[in-house]
Amino acid sequence: MKYKFLCVSALAGVLLLSCSTPQQSFQKTQQPIETPREEIVKKTPDISPLPPSKQLPRTPGPLHCVEDTRENFNRSGIDAIPFIRVSFFDTGGTGLKDMIAGSKDGSVFLYKNSGDPLVRPWQFSEGYFNGAKVGAFSSPAMGDIDGSGEAELVVGTGGFSSDSGRILFFRNVGSRHSPIWKKLEGMDLKIGNDAAISLVDYNFY
Secondary structure, eight states: OHHHHHHHHHHHHHHHHHTSOHHHHHHHHOOOOOOOOOOOOOOOOOOOOOOGGGSOOOOOSTTOOOOOHHHHTOTTOOOOOTTOEEEEEOSSSSSOOEEEEEOTTSOEEEEEEOSOSSSOOEEEETTTTTTOOOSSSOEEEEEOSSSSSSOEEEEEOOSSSTTTTEEEEEEEOSOSSSOOEEEOTTOOEEOSSOOOOOOOOSSOO
16 A cells, blocks of 8 residues: 555656647746836927028018908998998988988988999098087988988987987088088977888979
8 A cells, every 4th residue: 555655646746747838838937038118309409480581581472461441341331330330321412422420429420322232332521510419329211301402411319218119300511521410400200219211202302
């Protein structure tokens, strides 16, 4: 029994030794060698402006930006007027309809018709309606309402004030080219709120 036990033990020892391959045994004893990696250095590009001697010359062209609102965006010749209300009348007797514009602050402006629809058709006439300013949100119109042969100015008012809804009448006591507008007393009308005016000869007189 003793000999037999020894034989089995020796056989088991041989089997244990044979379970590990030569490659596995080598890996257990040999440590891998790590190769050091090179550090990556990021270089910031030079973005400083070029000196004037090396800059390309700038020439006007399609992409050249020029701040000229009237020329680039407003070729009509009409300024931006808040809450504009317009009517048309031949103020100079030239046969051309001029534009009369009312504004939020109650002012009334005249834009003369140049007769050329392609090149700045409306020319601003400075101070033409001085003296005819009303409360707010002016709505102007012109016409000969009393048969005198000369046109009167009628202006409606609007906005959130006590003057809203009034219709005021002005007569030119000057000339066509140098008008002086005088308010006609006792002719005011009150229609409620936001009076907008237009004039027409409805009885052919």
